[in-house]
Amino acid sequence: MGEPRTTASTCCYCGVGCGVLIDSEDGRITGVRGDPDHPANAGRLCSKGLSLAQTAQSDAGRALRPAWRPRREAPLAPVDWDTALDHVAARLADVVRRHGPDAVAFYVSGQLLTEDYYVFNKLAKGLVGTNNIDTNSRLCMSSAVTGYKLSLGADGPPTCYEDLDHADTVLIAGSNMAYAHPVLYRRLEAAREARPGTRWIVVDPRRTDTAAMADLHLPIQPGTDVALFNGMLHHLIWEGWLDPDHIAGSTEGFDAVKRMVRDTPPSVAAALCGIRERDLCQAAEWFARSPATLSLYCMGLNQSSHGTDKNLALINLHLATGQIGRAGAGPFSLTGQPNAMGGREVGGMATMLAAHRDIASQTDRAEVAAFWGVDAVSDRPGLAAVDMFQALETGKVKAIWIACTNPAHSLPDLAAVRRALRRAELVVVQEAYADTDTVAYADVLLPASSWGEKDGTVTNSERRISRVRPAVAPPGQARADWRIVAEVGRRMQALLRPGTPDLFPYRTPREIFDEHRALTRGRDLDIGGLDYELLETRGPQQWPFPAGQATGLARRYADGRYATASGRARFQPVPYRPVAVATSARHPFHLTTGRLRDQWHGMSRTGRIAQAFSHAPDPTLDMHPADASRRGLADGDLVRVASRDGAMVLPLRLTEDVPPGSLFAAMHWNAQFLNSGGINEVCNAAVDDKSFQPELKHSAVRVEKAELGWRIRAAIAATDQEDTQRLRAALRPLLAPCGYAALGLRGDASRSVLTLTAAMAAPDEAWLDALAVALDMGASPDVLEYLDRGQGVRKCARWEAGRLRAFLLAGDAGHAEPLIERLLSAEPWSGSRLRVFTPEGGAPARDRTVCQCKGVPESAIAAAIARGADVAALKATLGCGTVCGSCVPELSRLCGASRMSA
Numbered sequence: 001m002g003e004p005r006t007t008a009s010t011c012c013y014c015g016v017g018c019g020v021l022i023d024s025e026d027g028r029i030t031g032v033r034g035d036p037d038h039p040a041n042a043g044r045l046c047s048k049g050l051s052l053a054q055t056a057q058s059d060a061g062r063a064l065r066p067a068w069r070p071r072r073e074a075p076l077a078p079v080d081w082d083t084a085l086d087h088v089a090a091r092l093a094d095v096v097r098r099h100g101p102d103a104v105a106f107y108v109s110g111q112l113l114t115e116d117y118y119v120f121n122k123l124a125k126g127l128v129g130t131n132n133i134d135t136n137s138r139l140c141m142s143s144a145v146t147g148y149k150l151s152l153g154a155d156g157p158p159t160c161y162e163d164l165d166h167a168d169t170v171l172i173a174g175s176n177m178a179y180a181h182p183v184l185y186r187r188l189e190a191a192r193e194a195r196p197g198t199r200w201i202v203v204d205p206r207r208t209d210t211a212a213m214a215d216l217h218l219p220i221q222p223g224t225d226v227a228l229f230n231g232m233l234h235h236l237i238w239e240g241w242l243d244p245d246h247i248a249g250s251t252e253g254f255d256a257v258k259r260m261v262r263d264t265p266p267s268v269a270a271a272l273c274g275i276r277e278r279d280l281c282q283a284a285e286w287f288a289r290s291p292a293t294l295s296l297y298c299m300g301l302n303q304s305s306h307g308t309d310k311n312l313a314l315i316n317l318h319l320a321t322g323q324i325g326r327a328g329a330g331p332f333s334l335t336g337q338p339n340a341m342g343g344r345e346v347g348g349m350a351t352m353l354a355a356h357r358d359i360a361s362q363t364d365r366a367e368v369a370a371f372w373g374v375d376a377v378s379d380r381p382g383l384a385a386v387d388m389f390q391a392l393e394t395g396k397v398k399a400i401w402i403a404c405t406n407p408a409h410s411l412p413d414l415a416a417v418r419r420a421l422r423r424a425e426l427v428v429v430q431e432a433y434a435d436t437d438t439v440a441y442a443d444v445l446l447p448a449s450s451w452g453e454k455d456g457t458v459t460n461s462e463r464r465i466s467r468v469r470p471a472v473a474p475p476g477q478a479r480a481d482w483r484i485v486a487e488v489g490r491r492m493q494a495l496l497r498p499g500t501p502d503l504f505p506y507r508t509p510r511e512i513f514d515e516h517r518a519l520t521r522g523r524d525l526d527i528g529g530l531d532y533e534l535l536e537t538r539g540p541q542q543w544p545f546p547a548g549q550a551t552g553l554a555r556r557y558a559d560g561r562y563a564t565a566s567g568r569a570r571f572q573p574v575p576y577r578p579v580a581v582a583t584s585a586r587h588p589f590h591l592t593t594g595r596l597r598d599q600w601h602g603m604s605r606t607g608r609i610a611q612a613f614s615h616a617p618d619p620t621l622d623m624h625p626a627d628a629s630r631r632g633l634a635d636g637d638l639v640r641v642a643s644r645d646g647a648m649v650l651p652l653r654l655t656e657d658v659p660p661g662s663l664f665a666a667m668h669w670n671a672q673f674l675n676s677g678g679i680n681e682v683c684n685a686a687v688d689d690k691s692f693q694p695e696l697k698h699s700a701v702r703v704e705k706a707e708l709g710w711r712i713r714a715a716i717a718a719t720d721q722e723d724t725q726r727l728r729a730a731l732r733p734l735l736a737p738c739g740y741a742a743l744g745l746r747g748d749a750s751r752s753v754l755t756l757t758a759a760m761a762a763p764d765e766a767w768l769d770a771l772a773v774a775l776d777m778g779a780s781p782d783v784l785e786y787l788d789r790g791q792g793v794r795k796c797a798r799w800e801a802g803r804l805r806a807f808l809l810a811g812d813a814g815h816a817e818p819l820i821e822r823l824l825s826a827e828p829w830s831g832s833r834l835r836v837f838t839p840e841g842g843a844p845a846r847d848r849t850v851c852q853c854k855g856v857p858e859s860a861i862a863a864a865i866a867r868g869a870d871v872a873a874l875k876a877t878l879g880c881g882t883v884c885g886s887c888v889p890e891l892s893r894l895c896g897a898s899r900m901s902a
């Protein structure tokens with residue numbers, strides 16, 4: 001490598017699928033910029049994309065070598081690749097021989113590349129002969145998939161990003177785009193600036209940054225979307241705001257839906273939703289009477305025990321008003337992960353076959369079997385994610401291979417997931433990082449290469465296929481996911497079907513892509529005309545893209561013909577049903593969960609850099625102040641949040657952004673950072689009966705004050721990322737014994753400080769000794785200690801080269817924050833070291849960073865606003881919001897620039 005070079009690739013985070021330019025030198029990634037030529041982002045990146053280079057700065061914490069456990073209780077020990085691959089193949093083949101193919105399961109990920117996915121799917125369905133391959137997309141997009149198939153006849157959105165520029169009314173339902181799809185959100189903001197008449201309706205129980213910018217925010221009761229959409233349809237029918245030509249010419253089933261919504265007039269619907277009737281009618285009017293209406297929706301619809309119904313009820317509105325198949329109009333499900341779409345295309349799920357084929361169809365199965373050259377593809381439906389882990393717990397499934405996902409953190413009802421992983425005969429984990437909650441259960445760890453190192457393709461939310469290209473070589477012995485799977489596949493084939501032609505002869509991802517695209521010929525997603533060559537010369541392309549075509553199709557169903565057998569879209573009568581587990585006197589609160597602006601899921605990548613924590617440093621449980629005062633709870637109190645499935649402790653944060661009766665917790669924190677597995681300890685595993693997607697957006701819980709009187713704060717400055725990883729590994733074992741404990745990171749690219757916040761019911765001296773050791777507080781002239789054993793108070797501090805390096809405060813942790821500031825300031829210590837035990841030892845507090853790119857704190861913004869600044873002035877004077885723009889929604893909010901009329 002050596003020479004500096006630039007590689008065009010794709011961001012590995014959200015489904016917007018932004019193009020990035022990766023700068024590298026000497027085999028290391030040195031910078032990441034937005035690719036001005038990529039149609040998804042035209043050069044823009046959000047805070048997560050912009051910090052990608054920092055996350056790739058060091059190999060510390062990466063899975064670098066294959067490892068296995070000689071015994072279940074033993075630690076993972078390094079092993080060479082061939083032994084690991086032989087072992088996995090032999091163990092899996094053995095399970096297949098003893099218990100049949102359905103005793104093996106594969107749990108993969110929408111973050112795999114299409115080529116990785118394809119090979120996994122072929123291994124499961126072609127070689128092993130089981131449909132037990134499912135993915136974390138089950139937790140994410142499966143309700144959208146089922147909704148599209150039932151109504152429009154085929155999976156995939158009919159829309160494209162350009163529609164964001166053309167929509168007159170934008171209905172954003174169950175999506176916090178300002179955080180979760182920031183670059184698209186930016187595009188919407190620009191579109192509204194260019195066409196000021198554009199109206200946004202946001203449907204979200206919480207007042208998110210997205211909702212705060214709406215022209216109409218409908219803060220519905222959690223789970224009541226179907227009632228809302230049915231009530232809107234009722235109103236449209238009553239007012240005659242329909243598109244009779246579209247209904248008559250392009251759809252079927254309208255009468256049944258018309259009958260069904262008869263008993264949901266706006267007054268009834270609005271009461272169910274807990275909103276004003278006139279707001280519901282206003283939304284219906286804008287939806288139907290605007291020249292073009294676009295719906296953007298995400299997990300607030302999908303992650304529900306009736307997520308498919310929510311999708312269908314919304315699509316009914318589009319079909320009835322003809323708001324589809326035109327520029328700026330249509331139902332647009334935003335994809336969460338960068339390649340959830342690609343996974344759907346290759347059929348890498350328990351409920352589908354390659355290229356949108358169906359397991360239930362004899363013809364489809366035969367086509368795939370003939371193409372692969374295998375006898376048959378199983379007609380037994382595979383297990384969807386939640387069921388898969390339940391089958392593992394009951395022993396029906398014996399062996400599981402998990403790749404590129406972290407189910408011990410991200411599945412609901414974690415206690416059950418842990419039982420399942422413990423019960424399994426064999427757990428194979430294919431991971432890029434060495435420490436995740438799931439790796440703790442691995443019998444074999446297969447180290448995978450990751451973003452910046454991988455080669456292949458991904459498909460974004462608008463059906464656009466982009467190349468992912470390697471800028472650097474993978475660290476250690478890590479290998480590409482597709483290659484690992486093919487290597488095991490070949491070995492298993494030799495054991496299970498010796499002498500048959502090699503099913504996995506691939507030498508490059510290009511060969512896999514070519515096989516995949518051949519399977520799509522004649523299908524709705526036909527990409528027969530698309531290959532790596534074309535992606536190279538003409539850039540990212542949308543599907544369908546059949547052979548002989550000059551371009552892909554931007555907008556589907558423009559001719560009013562849908563992908564059903566009759567060519568007509570199907571209205572679906574979906575009556576409103578309440579959430580699966582209702583609140584009760586025992587569990588009176590709705591708990592919803594979701595995302596923060598700068599963290600990605602389980603934080604294996606974002607959790608390495610301090611900047612990702614600056615916007616939201618600590619995990620919290622958000623509660624409305626009225627609920628708190630009724631219960632005698634205060635901001636910052638440690639509370640125990642419990643459902644019938646499990647409980648955890650979190651610090652309380654009071655905010656009027658959640659409605660009374662509802663709570664919110666971010667999904668990101670897990671056992672790498674906490675004394676528990678995170679909020680999924682509490683979330684319930686109820687699933688949608690059509691899509692099998694779990695209801696991660698609603699659990700019924702109670703909240704009580706946690707009696708944890710002994711508080712501990714500690715912090716240590718890290719010299720670099722390696723040091724951060726080392727210190728975190730040393731502190732992690734200390735989390736489990738606590739009633740509450742959280743590891744955090746403060747600082748920025750230049751300096752970071754690792755923090756520990758913990759609480760216990762009573763002082764534990766042995767634990768404290770262990771903490772002191774982890775912080776290297778042994779006897780030394782550079783260590784100062786203060787003790788008051790009777791009060792359970794111990795304070796320690798350590799200096800290094802004249803600077804404060806670490807402290808621990810137990811029993812009396814009041815001035816921890818100023819001391820953390822002192823660690824961050826890195827100034828040489830002056831005066832008496834004894835001052836460290838008093839508030840004078842600290843440095844003045846810095847507040848929360850709102851703009852990560854320019855490091856602008858909230859106080860500076862507040863001061864400027866007090867002097868009369870608006871968003872434009874803030875940008876001009878402080879520079880905030882001028883780089884990635886992720887903080888612009890919040891700046892607008894701080895300026896009070898809410899568009900909602902009272």
Ligand SMILES: Nc1nc2c(c(=O)[nH]1)N[C@H]1C(S)=C(S)[C@@H](COP(=O)(O)OP(=O)(O)OC[C@H]3O[C@@H](n4cnc5c(=O)[nH]c(N)nc54)[C@H](O)[C@@H]3O)O[C@H]1N2
Nearest residue numbers: 174175176180222223298299300336337594595597600601
């Ligand atoms: N920063 C960041 N961005 C991400 C990700 C990340 O981890 N971090 N992950 C990516 C992935 S995989 C996904 S799936 C997407 C998710 O993107 P989003 O779905 O936009 O994000 P969430 O925060 O999960 O949930 C969205 C909203 O649903 C609301 N909600 C809860 N219950 C209901 C309800 O009953 N009805 C309605 N209408 N709304 C409800 C919540 O209050 C929340 O604001 O984000 C992607 N982008």
Ligand SMILES: Nc1nc2c(c(=O)[nH]1)N[C@H]1C(S)=C(S)[C@@H](COP(=O)(O)OP(=O)(O)OC[C@H]3O[C@@H](n4cnc5c(=O)[nH]c(N)nc54)[C@H](O)[C@@H]3O)O[C@H]1N2
Nearest residue numbers: 136140404405406410430432448450593601602604667696
């Ligand atoms: N309570 C609650 N739970 C949720 C959600 C929620 O809103 N609330 N959202 C759900 C949704 S929508 C989603 S998508 C899931 C996400 O949940 P997960 O899939 O568990 O999330 P990640 O942390 O992104 O897991 C990806 C893993 O792959 C690893 N990895 C990264 N790159 C590679 C690679 O190239 N190869 C391999 N083999 N490994 C790699 C990462 O280190 C990481 O551990 O969470 C779901 N769980």
Ligand code: SF4
Nearest residue numbers: 011013014018046049
């Ligand atoms: S919006 Fe942000 S996280 Fe999503 S692809 Fe673009 S840069 Fe990556």
Ligand SMILES: [Mo]
Nearest residue numbers: 139140336337
């Ligand atoms: Mo997702």
